[in-house]
Amino acid sequence: MAHIIVIGAGIGGMSAAYELRGELGNSHRITVIGDGPRFSFNPSNPWLAVGWRTPPQIQVEVGPYLAKKQIEFVPEAATAIDAAGKRVTTTSGKILDFDYLVICTGPRLAFEEIPGFGPINGHTQSICTTDHASSAWVRYQEFLKNPGPIVIGAVAGASCFGPAYEFAMILDADLRKRKLRDKVPMTYVTSEPYVGHMGLGGVGDSKGLLEGEFRQRHIKWLTNCKVREFAADKLVAVEHNDHGEALREHEVPFKFAMLMPAFTGVAAVAAVEGLCNPRGFTLIDEFQRNPKFPYIYSAGVCVAIPPVEKTPIPVGTPKTGFMIESMVTAIVHNIKSAIDGQEPKAKATWNAICLADMGDTGAAFVAIPQIPPRNVTWAKVGKWVHLAKIAFEKYFLAKMKSGNTEPIYEKYVMKALGIDKLK
Numbered sequence: 001m002a003h004i005i006v007i008g009a010g011i012g013g014m015s016a017a018y019e020l021r022g023e024l025g026n027s028h029r030i031t032v033i034g035d036g037p038r039f040s041f042n043p044s045n046p047w048l049a050v051g052w053r054t055p056p057q058i059q060v061e062v063g064p065y066l067a068k069k070q071i072e073f074v075p076e077a078a079t080a081i082d083a084a085g086k087r088v089t090t091t092s093g094k095i096l097d098f099d100y101l102v103i104c105t106g107p108r109l110a111f112e113e114i115p116g117f118g119p120i121n122g123h124t125q126s127i128c129t130t131d132h133a134s135s136a137w138v139r140y141q142e143f144l145k146n147p148g149p150i151v152i153g154a155v156a157g158a159s160c161f162g163p164a165y166e167f168a169m170i171l172d173a174d175l176r177k178r179k180l181r182d183k184v185p186m187t188y189v190t191s192e193p194y195v196g197h198m199g200l201g202g203v204g205d206s207k208g209l210l211e212g213e214f215r216q217r218h219i220k221w222l223t224n225c226k227v228r229e230f231a232a233d234k235l236v237a238v239e240h241n242d243h244g245e246a247l248r249e250h251e252v253p254f255k256f257a258m259l260m261p262a263f264t265g266v267a268a269v270a271a272v273e274g275l276c277n278p279r280g281f282t283l284i285d286e287f288q289r290n291p292k293f294p295y296i297y298s299a300g301v302c303v304a305i306p307p308v309e310k311t312p313i314p315v316g317t318p319k320t321g322f323m324i325e326s327m328v329t330a331i332v333h334n335i336k337s338a339i340d341g342q343e344p345k346a347k348a349t350w351n352a353i354c355l356a357d358m359g360d361t362g363a364a365f366v367a368i369p370q371i372p373p374r375n376v377t378w379a380k381v382g383k384w385v386h387l388a389k390i391a392f393e394k395y396f397l398a399k400m401k402s403g404n405t406e407p408i409y410e411k412y413v414m415k416a417l418g419i420d421k422l423k
Contacts, residue, residue: 011396039060046170104299140256143256147180165198206365299328308371
């Protein structure tokens with residue numbers, strides 16, 4: 001009997017655990033190590049930060065549901081990985097041996113890289129975690145009593161841009177509903193070379209589409225910016241030209257700010273020599289295995305992927321839900337092959353589907369494959385995207401409770417968008 005440990009109880013980790021159980025049956029042991037007892041549907045965090053959701057609406061107590069599938073659950077963070085000895089240590093000192101390890105930790109948020117950045121020791125809010133988004137909602141309620149400038153965006157090295165665009169336009173929609181929008185100048189400050197780049201080199205006419213939405217909503221923007229520091233009431237950013245040369249310095253005032261940080265790998269993973277790149281992201285081969293430790297697999301935001309293209313300010317490549325789903329399925333099939341004494345064959349298809357909510361409408365972006373050149377490039381706007389994201393939220397939370405192993409993007413989202421025949 002093999003023991004497979006999955007580190008991470010997010011979208012990738014939970015999907016991996018359920019798919020492993022479905023593929024392997026009950027003859028092998030599966031354990032999930034999660035930093036806390038709950039699964040959080042992080043794509044809903046922008047709604048949480050404006051009071052459109054509450055934490056219980058987007059979280060699931062995973063232990064009982066995993067137990068129904070005979071999957072063990074340890075609600076503690078992994079603090080150390082002995083890759084050669086095949087052991088994982090958790091916060092309480094628990095030591096677990098494994099035959100195969102699946103790393104789905106998600107990222108560490110590198111707020112410390114910019115002075116004054118972040119929700120704990122800095123002057124900005126975050127929607128990267130449910131706890132952060134809950135704190136942002138508290139701060140936002142205070143802001144509403146005495147509104148002023150808002151800054152949204154992403155700093156140098158960031159790789160997750162969709163939530164920033166979503167949050168800017170969700171805030172715009174919420175403020176309009178409250179009849180306060182006229183009191184709130186909004187600026188989008190980003191490391192992207194242009195609005196709509198999103199770390200993907202653009203998707204279709206995402207530049208024109210999102211610039212148009214910003215103009216319609218009176219949201220100004222600054223691109224090619226490297227934020228130097230955050231003060232209590234402003235950020236200082238240096239705008240660069242297309243050659244990476246500094247052009248001018250901007251001081252942008254705010255009373256409420258949320259910028260996406262750069263990511264690194266979590267400490268326990270980054271500390272393993274030969275497992276990660278210098279930023280702590282897990283190195284993988286075409287079969288999702290680490291080259292040095294082929295019994296260690298990885299999927300999701302914690303995986304090392306090079307930038308799509310060289311940009312004046314560093315911009316990372318996003319790991320979208322569709323890509324994560326594909327990585328997980330490849331890992332599951334390759335672990336099954338390894339257990340059966342066969343060589344791995346399954347490879348992930350790195351495609352991107354993004355449903356970006358805009359409060360009262362939305363934008364859908366499709367890139368197949370995610371990294372250009374592409375077979376399919378598709379972008380559309382409509383209220384139906386807003387409704388589709390609500391439905392997606394409900395479906396995914398139901399999946400976490402049921403243990404459903406069906407591929408959501410392949411079976412439902414692509415079909416709903418009418419692009420399932422195009423890939």
